[in-house]
Amino acid sequence: MSSLEIKNIDKFYGATQALFDVSLNIEMGEFVTLLGPSGSGKTTLLKILAGFEPVSSGTILMNGRDISLLSPEKRNFGLVFQGYALFPHMTVHENIAYPLKVRRVAKDEIDERVTAILDLVQLGKFAGRYPAELSGGQQQRVALARALVFKPDLLLLDEPMSALDKKLRVDLQEELRDIHRTLGTTFINVTHDQEEAMHMSDRIAVMNHGRIAQFDTAFNLYRHPDTRFVADFVGKSNILDGEVVQEGDTAMFRAKGVAVPLPEAPTMLEAELMIRPEDGTVEVEAANDGRIYLPGKVLSSTYSGDRALYSLAMDMGENFIVYGSARSGIHGDGARVLMGFAPGDCTLLRKLNG
Amino acid sequence: MSRAIYWISLVLSMLFLALPLLLVLPLAFNESSFLTYPMEGFTLDWFKIAFTQPPWMPAFLNSLKVAFGAAVVAVVIGGLAAMGTMLSGRFGQIILSGLFISPIVIPSVVLGVAFTYAFGRAGFGGGYISLVLAHAILGAPLVFLSVMTSLKGLDPELERAAASMGASRAYRFRTVTLPLAAPGFMTGALFAFVTSFDEVVVALFLAAPQSTTLPIALFSGLRDRLEPTIIAVALMLSLLSLMFLLVLNWLQQRSRYKTRGK
Ligand SMILES: Nc1ncnc2c1ncn2[C@@H]1O[C@H](COP(=O)(O)OP(=O)(O)OP(=O)(O)O)[C@@H](O)[C@H]1O
Numbered sequence: 001m002s003s004l005e006i007k008n009i010d011k012f013y014g015a016t017q018a019l020f021d022v023s024l025n026i027e028m029g030e031f032v033t034l035l036g037p038s039g040s041g042k043t044t045l046l047k048i049l050a051g052f053e054p055v056s057s058g059t060i061l062m063n064g065r066d067i068s069l070l071s072p073e074k075r076n077f078g079l080v081f082q083g084y085a086l087f088p089h090m091t092v093h094e095n096i097a098y099p100l101k102v103r104r105v106a107k108d109e110i111d112e113r114v115t116a117i118l119d120l121v122q123l124g125k126f127a128g129r130y131p132a133e134l135s136g137g138q139q140q141r142v143a144l145a146r147a148l149v150f151k152p153d154l155l156l157l158d159e160p161m162s163a164l165d166k167k168l169r170v171d172l173q174e175e176l177r178d179i180h181r182t183l184g185t186t187f188i189n190v191t192h193d194q195e196e197a198m199h200m201s202d203r204i205a206v207m208n209h210g211r212i213a214q215f216d217t218a219f220n221l222y223r224h225p226d227t228r229f230v231a232d233f234v235g236k237s238n239i240l241d242g243e244v245v246q247e248g249d250t251a252m253f254r255a256k257g258v259a260v261p262l263p264e265a266p267t268m269l270e271a272e273l274m275i276r277p278e279d280g281t282v283e284v285e286a287a288n289d290g291r292i293y294l295p296g297k298v299l300s301s302t303y304s305g306d307r308a309l310y311s312l313a314m315d316m317g318e319n320f321i322v323y324g325s326a327r328s329g330i331h332g333d334g335a336r337v338l339m340g341f342a343p344g345d346c347t348l349l350r351k352l353n354g
Numbered sequence: 355m356s357r358a359i360y361w362i363s364l365v366l367s368m369l370f371l372a373l374p375l376l377l378v379l380p381l382a383f384n385e386s387s388f389l390t391y392p393m394e395g396f397t398l399d400w401f402k403i404a405f406t407q408p409p410w411m412p413a414f415l416n417s418l419k420v421a422f423g424a425a426v427v428a429v430v431i432g433g434l435a436a437m438g439t440m441l442s443g444r445f446g447q448i449i450l451s452g453l454f455i456s457p458i459v460i461p462s463v464v465l466g467v468a469f470t471y472a473f474g475r476a477g478f479g480g481g482y483i484s485l486v487l488a489h490a491i492l493g494a495p496l497v498f499l500s501v502m503t504s505l506k507g508l509d510p511e512l513e514r515a516a517a518s519m520g521a522s523r524a525y526r527f528r529t530v531t532l533p534l535a536a537p538g539f540m541t542g543a544l545f546a547f548v549t550s551f552d553e554v555v556v557a558l559f560l561a562a563p564q565s566t567t568l569p570i571a572l573f574s575g576l577r578d579r580l581e582p583t584i585i586a587v588a589l590m591l592s593l594l595s596l597m598f599l600l601v602l603n604w605l606q607q608r609s610r611y612k613t614r615g616k
């Protein structure tokens with residue numbers, strides 16, 4: 001099985017370091033997304049993979065071969081730019097034929113392959129138009145077709161959806177997934193939209209300050225984030241800062257006003273506990289069912305038909321967000337409530353130094 | 355209020371620019387051979403003279419030849435200079451740009467003297483070649499500037515996109531950079547052509563009787579025998595310039611249309 005191995009990459013721009021010891025192993029045919037806040041190094045990593053920026057140290061292995069010194073035109077990677085970078089003086093057909101002409105493919109075959117890929121991105125009728133005569137979504141699909149038509153070993157996408165409106169973005173996400181399934185090419189996508197990342201990717205590399213914070217499936221990132229950063233960045237969460245203490249047989253997480261028994265004894269002493277908004281409930285009175293109930297009052301609520309998202313001011317001093325049932329009414333602002341959760345639904349986070 | 359200011363300033367500036375021309379142009383159709391008002395009837399004779407009698411037609415053809423040659427040479431020199439400058443580093447760009455633009459800032463009298471001396475020494479003073487070369491040197495900075503502008507306006511991602519698709523540097527240049535910078539070359543060529551076409555000072559230094567250009571013929575006409583033919587020629591030249599202006603405008607429109615959609 002072929003694969004892309006990114007090994008211990010550091011990248012300096014002059015004195016500032018943009019990437020710190022980045023390593024990723026990407027399997028053939030995977031859809032991987034680089035997700036992170038602005039300035040976290042996503043574009044830098046993508047440029048390095050594409051060959052537009054040299055690495056400062058580290059290697060990139062494609063099927064075991066070191067490609068870190070190869071120039072972009074020798075890598076055979078497709079690239080979709082944030083601004084699409086379509087050639088304005090060429091028609092859609094000429095744009096897509098470009099990489100094939102570079103490879104001296106015969107004219108008949110060029111026409112055949114361009115037509116086929118245009119069908120795949122549903123732009124068959126637009127072959128004769130110039131990019132300026134297309135909508136943003138159509139331009140984006142031309143860029144995609146052009147980057148795929150020469151059967152690249154890897155497709156790199158730098159925030160391909162960021163210029164499009166929400167609705168179109170969702171449609172194109174769907175389409176991109178389908179295309180990925182059809183072609184089986186390895187995709188590496190960059191975004192800072194966590195929903196987009198979760199919808200499309202097999203695995204997501206969350207980046208922060210030039211480091212890979214966690215590289216895992218969307219499910220694991222959401223349910224089992226390693227750090228507070230990942231927990232905060234992927235989805236909404238409530239996080240308690242506390243410590244782990246051993247009490248008799250059980251390990252307990254203790255923060256101000258809360259004690260949560262832990263299923264297994266962790267190795268760390270200082271820790272953070274994450275409770276996702278959907279892991280809690282909003283109740284009027286506590287039941288004796290092994291769950292933990294914390295008192296507080298409603299700050300505000302957002303009703304969305306199927307449920308309500310409450311913002312609660314807990315008596316212990318924290319503010320929590322919790323989903324509550326809205327079947328039999330909504331608790332008004334200022335109402336005294338209990339937030340209930342099961343200890344088993346919480347996730348203990350590793351605390352980074354500093 | 356602001357509309358009034360708009361119209362007043364518009365009319366005033368138009369008058370300032372166009373009044374001298376408008377005052378003098380009707381005299382091209384005046385039957386009298388003196389350049390004075392009131393006009394004494396309508397005639398096209400002066401145009402006929404301009405087309406049939408020397409020095410007008412030969413001078414016009416000379417000017418065309420010189421301007422065409424100068425434009426071609428200027429495009430080659432200025433275009434290459436711009437492309438080379440674009441490929442050099444930041445510091446190099448500043449120095450090179452300064453050097454290539456310098457012919458614009460140096461007074462043409464100084465250049466005229468320098469050209470006369472240099473070309474005379476080199477043994478081809480006074481001919482077409484010296485005029486073409488001198489005018490090419492005057493036109494090259496204009497080509498340089500307009501090509502630089504259009505190269506700088508190119509989205510650098512286009513080149514990267516081409517590279518990612520496997521195109522070599524030379525292929526990228528030929529298929530992406532050059533076609534997109536073409537309007538810059540055209541604009542530059544037109545500017546160089548027009549500059550040469552109405553250049554007087556350097557031409558005065560360099561032109562021999564057989565290579566007299568139209569501006570020189572006009573100039574000496576003004577001095578020697580002041581007659582309405584001069585005005586007729588001037589009128590036709592103005593129309594020609596207007597045409598160039600329209601072509602230029604059209605070129606810019608077209609390039610803007612093509613690179614829209616971003
Ligand atoms: N050419 C450059 N020269 C110097 N520093 C740079 C350069 N390019 C990027 N950087 C720095 O490297 C860091 C990472 O930038 P990068 O563009 O990779 O971020 P990003 O994750 O793509 O952010 P965004 O989501 O805003 O696109 C930033 O701190 C940035 O300032």
Ligand SMILES: [Mg+2]
Pocket residue numbers: 042043044
């Ligand atoms: Mg970026």
